[in-house]
Amino acid sequence: MFSAFAMNDIIFLVAGLLVAGAATGILAGVFGVGGGLVIVPVLYELFRTIGVSEEVRMPLAIGSSLAIIIPTSIRSFRAHLSKDAVDMDLLKAWAIPVVLGVIAGTLVARIAPPMLFKALFIGIATFTCARLLFARDNWVLKGDMPTGLPLQIYGAVIGLLSSLMGIGGGQLCNLYMMLYRRPIHQAVATSSGLGVLISIPGALGYIYAGWPKMDVLPPFSLGYISLLGVALFIPTSMLTVKIGVNLAHRLPKRQLELGFGLFLLAVILRFLWSLAA
Numbered sequence: 001m002f003s004a005f006a007m008n009d010i011i012f013l014v015a016g017l018l019v020a021g022a023a024t025g026i027l028a029g030v031f032g033v034g035g036g037l038v039i040v041p042v043l044y045e046l047f048r049t050i051g052v053s054e055e056v057r058m059p060l061a062i063g064s065s066l067a068i069i070i071p072t073s074i075r076s077f078r079a080h081l082s083k084d085a086v087d088m089d090l091l092k093a094w095a096i097p098v099v100l101g102v103i104a105g106t107l108v109a110r111i112a113p114p115m116l117f118k119a120l121f122i123g124i125a126t127f128t129c130a131r132l133l134f135a136r137d138n139w140v141l142k143g144d145m146p147t148g149l150p151l152q153i154y155g156a157v158i159g160l161l162s163s164l165m166g167i168g169g170g171q172l173c174n175l176y177m178m179l180y181r182r183p184i185h186q187a188v189a190t191s192s193g194l195g196v197l198i199s200i201p202g203a204l205g206y207i208y209a210g211w212p213k214m215d216v217l218p219p220f221s222l223g224y225i226s227l228l229g230v231a232l233f234i235p236t237s238m239l240t241v242k243i244g245v246n247l248a249h250r251l252p253k254r255q256l257e258l259g260f261g262l263f264l265l266a267v268i269l270r271f272l273w274s275l276a277a
């Protein structure tokens with residue numbers, strides 16, 4: 001399949017991966033996300049352009065996203081940790097349930113249709129976007145953040161949904177912490193640590209999930225992971241993530257919320273368009 005591609009197609013793919021990688025690093029630092037919210041749709045379109053089968057296009061984009069955000073999440077987490085902004089107690093409480101949720105999600109991904117991934121993202125991101133853009137601080141829950149089993153259950157849900165969406169869990173972690181009136185800067189910092197817990201087992205799971213499809217996957221794939229995508233995304237995202245972290249700690253709370261909300265709105269519209277097409 002790839003032998004028939006023109007040189008222009010290859011140049012377009014490489015250039016697109018490098019530009020998206022730089023944007024991913026900045027987003028990871030600013031919003032505490034591993035960058036999956038931008039990686040998945042970008043990879044999906046790039047894979048479509050070069051002729052990757054619809055059967056494997058979406059899971060290949062998601063698995064590649066999880067692999068790509070491993071180093072970005074680690075670097076973002078370390079940068080936020082150096083500023084003493086991470087809630088380590090919450091991160092430790094979520095560690096095991098999050099990983100279990102990720103494992104369950106990768107097993108579902110082995111048989112899930114592409115529409116499932118898009119529908120999950122649209123539903124969750126719409127609620128988050130509406131809260132950030134319109135509700136300001138009045139969409140909150142009474143009482144303190146729960147502990148014990150309820151907290152662990154939500155951690156498992158974060159792992160499950162994140163692995164099916166190709167994200168590092170930042171979106172879901174931010175939502176949860178902000179509902180309990182945690183400062184957005186703390187939510188962003190803690191989310192970066194959650195991305196480490198999700199991306200590593202998630203990438204391994206997508207290698208397993210895509211192994212039976214190796215005959216229809218493009219060259220340089222390892223299960224549902226594009227090694228070419230990983231190789232081109234990681235260097236540029238690693239170079240720009242510190243820029244995003246510095247911006248996150250300089251921007252006022254409301255500006256950070258509006259920026260995150262507008263970013264989510266743009267990606268929601270993109271996925272709605274793809275479902276209608």
